[in-house]
Amino acid sequence: MEDKPDHSNRGHAEFSPSSLKYVAGCSGYVGRSGTNAAAEKGTRIHEALEIKDPSALHDEEEVNIYETIVADEEAYLSSFANGETYKEYNEIQVDIKLDGTETWGTCDKFVKLGEKAVMIDYKTGISQIDEPRENWQAMAYTVGAFQAHEEVNEIDFVFFIPVRGQTLTGVFTRDELPDLIKKLSKIIKRGEKIRPQWDGGAPDLYELNPTVNCRFCAHEDVCPALGGLAVEVASRVADDALPRGDISDPDDPKTVEHLYVVSKIVTNWATRIKAKAMAMAKEGVEFPTLRLKSMGAPKKCTNNVKLAKLAEEYDLEPEQVLDLASVPLTKLAKAVGDTAPDGEKKQKSKEFLDAAQDLDIIATSDERFTLS
Numbered sequence: 001m002e003d004k005p006d007h008s009n010r011g012h013a014e015f016s017p018s019s020l021k022y023v024a025g026c027s028g029y030v031g032r033s034g035t036n037a038a039a040e041k042g043t044r045i046h047e048a049l050e051i052k053d054p055s056a057l058h059d060e061e062e063v064n065i066y067e068t069i070v071a072d073e074e075a076y077l078s079s080f081a082n083g084e085t086y087k088e089y090n091e092i093q094v095d096i097k098l099d100g101t102e103t104w105g106t107c108d109k110f111v112k113l114g115e116k117a118v119m120i121d122y123k124t125g126i127s128q129i130d131e132p133r134e135n136w137q138a139m140a141y142t143v144g145a146f147q148a149h150e151e152v153n154e155i156d157f158v159f160f161i162p163v164r165g166q167t168l169t170g171v172f173t174r175d176e177l178p179d180l181i182k183k184l185s186k187i188i189k190r191g192e193k194i195r196p197q198w199d200g201g202a203p204d205l206y207e208l209n210p211t212v213n214c215r216f217c218a219h220e221d222v223c224p225a226l227g228g229l230a231v232e233v234a235s236r237v238a239d240d241a242l243p244r245g246d247i248s249d250p251d252d253p254k255t256v257e258h259l260y261v262v263s264k265i266v267t268n269w270a271t272r273i274k275a276k277a278m279a280m281a282k283e284g285v286e287f288p289t290l291r292l293k294s295m296g297a298p299k300k301c302t303n304n305v306k307l308a309k310l311a312e313e314y315d316l317e318p319e320q321v322l323d324l325a326s327v328p329l330t331k332l333a334k335a336v337g338d339t340a341p342d343g344e345k346k347q348k349s350k351e352f353l354d355a356a357q358d359l360d361i362i363a364t365s366d367e368r369f370t371l372s
Helices: 015-024 038-052 060-081 136-148 172-200 211-214 223-238 252-280 304-311 319-326 330-337 345-358
Strands: 087-097 101-113 116-122 153-159 166-173
Touching: 015 101, 015 211, 038 101, 038 116, 038 330, 060 116, 060 153, 087 116, 087 136, 101 136, 101 166, 136 153, 136 166, 136 172, 136 330, 153 172, 153 223, 223 252, 304 319, 319 330
Parallel strands: 116 153
Antiparallel strands: 087 101, 101 116, 153 166
């Protein structure tokens, strides 16, 4: 097995190619920091593809994605090369020089054969990806490749998306370079103008444009444009007339209270829409872009006593089973109390909880509240 590539120190440009779709939709977009399970899965698969070794992948799903990409990529490159020898570069930094600005990113694979080249990007999730000719990430990487390789006059850009069963391709030519630079420069310069305004509160309402990607934005909860859209939706689906209010100041208590009421209405409506869409998908209805994907069926033990005995047969001690179990404390205290005569049940439950507290085996979570 090859050494695992270290991507821990790999940074990101402020307006990275992969984020330009969101910035093009709304100049005030700022991506959230941190990671999630889907991103970590994607990183593992990318690392496996880079070293051509799937041994560190976590499960069958990840291995299937890896193997599908390998097979699709081999077939595509074989057709592209037609028996000729090509140069291949993996995980390369692509610097993109624009008009008065710049950006950079990391391309999964770059293949060069004379005046032609192929740029490849792996997509390991379920999200819909725009065709390369309409994809801001593809446009940006293509510009950087043309700038770095003056001998290349034509680039095939390929997205491999195994979870959706798709291979998306698009061809760019060098004579398109000036127009691509102009389009990319406009998007990034506008973002460079609007994004810093968040430091002073929020950009002007008319500088922002709510899109489906707002859920990925770090300023989702304080965006006046998104709040206005939510108010509009709520006013249409509310059973009663919704009181109007000024939402320009996201920190004003009146604004927050108004949007809190709105959020409850929109959440209830959204829950119904999600349930309807899920039911239609399970019935076989095909949506334009949504795809039904199984998340697995959760398993729950219905007899803990039998489970503990079975685990003991497989060399686990009862104490080890209990360490792995999550015991509902309220139900356990009630069971203890039910062993007492009538009139003494609550007291016995309380004594049991107090004794557990004295043993320092109870962790108390933060107090829960609700607004009404």
